[in-house]
Amino acid sequence: KAGVTQTPRYLIKTRGQQVTLSCSPISGHRSVSWYQQTPGQGLQFLFEYFSETQRNKGNFPGRFSGRQFSNSRSEMNVSTLELGDSALYLCASSLVKTSDYNEQFFGPGTRLTVL
Amino acid sequence: GQSLEQPSEVTAVEGAIVQINCTYQTSGFYGLSWYQQHDGGAPTFLSYNALDGLEETGRFSSFLSRSDSYGYLLLQELQMKDSASYFCAVRAPPNRDDKIIFGKGTRLHILP
Numbered sequence: 001k002a003g004v005t006q007t008p009r010y011l012i013k014t015r016g017q018q019v020t021l022s023c024s025p026i027s028g029h030r031s032v033s034w035y036q037q038t039p040g041q042g043l044q045f046l047f048e049y050f051s052e053t054q055r056n057k058g059n060f061p062g063r064f065s066g067r068q069f070s071n072s073r074s075e076m077n078v079s080t081l082e083l084g085d086s087a088l089y090l091c092a093s094s095l096v097k098t099s100d101y102n103e104q105f106f107g108p109g110t111r112l113t114v115l
Numbered sequence: 116g117q118s119l120e121q122p123s124e125v126t127a128v129e130g131a132i133v134q135i136n137c138t139y140q141t142s143g144f145y146g147l148s149w150y151q152q153h154d155g156g157a158p159t160f161l162s163y164n165a166l167d168g169l170e171e172t173g174r175f176s177s178f179l180s181r182s183d184s185y186g187y188l189l190l191q192e193l194q195m196k197d198s199a200s201y202f203c204a205v206r207a208p209p210n211r212d213d214k215i216i217f218g219k220g221t222r223l224h225i226l227p
Contacts, residue, residue, distance in 0.1 A: 004157075033215070042219035043158070043202060056214045090157065103148075104215075106157035 004107035018079040025093030032074040037088040119218035137203035145206035
């Protein structure tokens with residue numbers, strides 16, 4: 001069974017641009033969560049999608065948004081990029097809502113660098 | 116507020132036992148999880164404690180005490196491949212944003 005895949009793996013953008021990251025969960029998994037990982041802040045929750053609906057959202061500005069498609073694939077978008085958005089963005093999938101089942105499977109992440 | 120505290124770094128010797136602690140200031144949660152992340156890799160799930168007590172999975176064990184707001188991950192018979200970062204995580208309840216909160220991670224260094 002294929003794992004969680006994320007594209008692209010690496011991305012370099014400049015301030016003010018926008019970016020879209022993609023995540024394909026494990027086949028059959030319906031929940032996708034997004035996290036931002038930085039050396040200083042660790043793993044911070046961005047949002048979770050289940051059955052195309054956003055279930056909850058972390059404490060990030062509105063520039064961060066996402067969506068989930070009917071095949072459970074998810075995208076996250078960051079608009080008006082800032083230097084502080086440079087981070088590893090991780091996607092995690094789980095079979096059901098994370099409140100019902102705790103194990104998440106993480107993808108390799110997208111390393112975003114904002115210049 | 117909701118936060119998890121872990122030591123930033125721990126050093127141990129190959130073959131020994133090490134304990135990584137996690138204390139939390141979260142009012143109510145759905146259980147404590149542990150994840151391992153090697154440099155350049157993705158976090159991988161290690162264990163989950165829904166109830167108080169000890170859960171054992173091979174060389175790894177995890178413990179939770181809700182009354183003490185405390186948990187730990189115990190790694191036995193340490194191997195060099197166990198050098199990684201370890202994160203504890205809790206799930207806040209629906210009335211507290213219903214999201215997963217991660218600690219900042221503990222970097223485990225293993226000496227030969």
